[in-house]
Amino acid sequence: MSSHASPLFSGDLAALISDAPPASGSAGKVLVVDDLDANARLLERVLLRDGHIVKLARDGQEALDLVAHDQPDVVLMELDSAESVLLSLALTIEARDTTTDGHCQRLAHDAVSLGTELGMGSEDLGALARGGFLHDIGKVGIPDAVLLKPSRLTPAEFSVMKGHTLIGDRLCGELRSLRCVRPIVRHHHERLDGTGYPDGLRGRAVPLVAQVIGVVDVFDALTTARPYRTPISPACACEELMRECELGWRDRELVDVFVNLSQNRGLPQVGGAAQAGLAVRRGAAS
Amino acid sequence: MTKLSSGDWKHELKNQLGIVLGFSELLLQEMQHDDPRRPDVEEIHTAAGRAMELVKERSFNAEEGR
Numbered sequence: 001m002s003s004h005a006s007p008l009f010s011g012d013l014a015a016l017i018s019d020a021p022p023a024s025g026s027a028g029k030v031l032v033v034d035d036l037d038a039n040a041r042l043l044e045r046v047l048l049r050d051g052h053i054v055k056l057a058r059d060g061q062e063a064l065d066l067v068a069h070d071q072p073d074v075v076l077m078e079l080d081s082a083e084s085v086l087l088s089l090a091l092t093i094e095a096r097d098t099t100t101d102g103h104c105q106r107l108a109h110d111a112v113s114l115g116t117e118l119g120m121g122s123e124d125l126g127a128l129a130r131g132g133f134l135h136d137i138g139k140v141g142i143p144d145a146v147l148l149k150p151s152r153l154t155p156a157e158f159s160v161m162k163g164h165t166l167i168g169d170r171l172c173g174e175l176r177s178l179r180c181v182r183p184i185v186r187h188h189h190e191r192l193d194g195t196g197y198p199d200g201l202r203g204r205a206v207p208l209v210a211q212v213i214g215v216v217d218v219f220d221a222l223t224t225a226r227p228y229r230t231p232i233s234p235a236c237a238c239e240e241l242m243r244e245c246e247l248g249w250r251d252r253e254l255v256d257v258f259v260n261l262s263q264n265r266g267l268p269q270v271g272g273a274a275q276a277g278l279a280v281r282r283g284a285a286s
Numbered sequence: 287m288t289k290l291s292s293g294d295w296k297h298e299l300k301n302q303l304g305i306v307l308g309f310s311e312l313l314l315q316e317m318q319h320d321d322p323r324r325p326d327v328e329e330i331h332t333a334a335g336r337a338m339e340l341v342k343e344r345s346f347n348a349e350e351g352r
Contacts, residue, residue, distance in 0.1 A: 038305040045312060 027051040029070060033063040033077035033085065043076060060088030083177055090133045093140055103220055108132025110216040114258050118212070123180055127209050131184030135213050138168025138185065150227035165189055165198045183207035188214045193248035211251060215241060215258050234262055299341050306334040 030052045034040040037058075044054045055070055057063035063085050067075065077085065094104050111128040120128070139147055142164055146157045153161060169186040172178040187210035190196035192203050222237040232240070238259045245252040310331035317324050 036301055036305070038309075039301065042305060042308040042312070 027053065028073040029053045029055070031055045031057060031063065031066050031070065031072035031075045033057045033060075033075065033081040035059060035081060035084070039078070060084035060086070061091075064088050064092060083175055086137055086171060086175070086178075087130075087133055089140055090137050093136065103224070104133045104136075106132075106220050107135070107213065107216050110220065111212050113261060114212050114216060114254075115209070117257050117261050118208075118254070120208075120212075124209055127180035127184060128212060130178070130181050131188075131209060131213050132216075134168070134172065134178070134181055135184050135188050135217065136164060136168065137171055138164035138166065140171070141167040148227075152228055162189070162197045180209070184210050184213050186210075188217060190214070191244075191249035192251060195249070208254075211254055215250060215255060218244070219258070219262070238262055296341055296344070300338065303334050303338045303341065307331060307338060310334060 027050075030047050032040050032043045032047070032054060034043070034056075035058055040056045040058070044056060047054045055066050055072065057066050060081070060083075063075070063077070063081070066072070090104055094102075108129050109132070111132050112125055115125050115128045142161060146153065146160050149157065165186050165188070169182055172182050172185055184207070186198065187196075187201060187207055190199065190201045190206045190210060192206060192211075194200045194202040196206075218241060219234070219237050222240055223231050223234055225231045241250065241255045241259065244250045245255050310327050313327050314324070314331060317327065
């Protein structure tokens with residue numbers, strides 16, 4: 001086998017290196033994200049040899065910090081690292097909207113509790129844990145003026161907000177490791193009667209993992225203070241979920257299990273100064 | 287040591303082999319053609335390349351259910 005006839009790298013790195021900036025005459029600032037030191041150093045060697053400026057990041061948070069600080073021309077990362085970046089991005093989005101502090105962690109926790117109670121398998125539970133963090137990843141593409149608006153959204157603004165499900169799906173789309181999470185990202189705002197978004201799926205066509213996240217997402221949104229409304233008590237939030245079952249939006253059996261779980265085991269109650277009252281809904285807990 | 291699933295195990299192995307391949311490729315590119323160590327490095331590169339092919343072949347067969 002001739003070493004010179006083969007590509008420089010085999011495996012996933014080969015695809016990455018092929019996207020690197022051209023070697024001659026156009027040195028670029030390149031960020032390499034890889035949790036494997038040797039991989040990172042290998043890419044660094046090649047890129048430095050070709051005259052590029054190289055920064056290395058070991059995980060998603062470090063990568064995001066370097067993107068913000070150094071503004072690289074190109075980011076090279078293996079797909080596993082891309083998931084780490086997405087998770088960090090999800091937490092960054094949460095930090096951007098201070099009213100949703102801790103929302104992702106609570107969702108992941110509650111969704112896994114509910115999934116366990118429903119007897120879901122380990123693959124689905126893993127999807128729920130990651131889906132709790134990543135379900136709203138598409139909000140990275142929603143303008144601040146809409147995402148952070150302290151009052152109700154206009155129909156046009158709500159239409160923009162709905163786009164977060166499609167943007168998120170696209171962001172996860174290339175990652176094989178997130179194939180089980182994509183249905184959550186895309187479909188957590190669907191309703192069983194077909195009036196949800198983005199695809200208007202009906203009944204069993206709505207993936208169960210997405211239904212689970214949908215339920216815990218609404219519960220968390222209702223029991224947490226938002227700029228456009230005060231929080232309601234967990235008991236009232238459960239009543240609201242029941243009402244949504246009667247409207248045909250949610251699966252009664254699933255909601256019953258959640259309500260029991262909430263009452264018997266006590267899911268984290270995060271409403272702060274919770275008070276009874278009607279929820280002013282903005283879509284389904286966007 | 288962490289217990290790895292079959293898929294994770296293959297992924298890890300491909301990662302490590304990729305490192306051997308990549309660095310040996312770099313060495314070959316940077317070495318003089320008459321460097322006496324060149325045949326040794328070529329052996330490393332060839333063996334790692336063959337091992338990578340085997341892992342990929344095995345992964346493909348597993349995905350095909352064979």
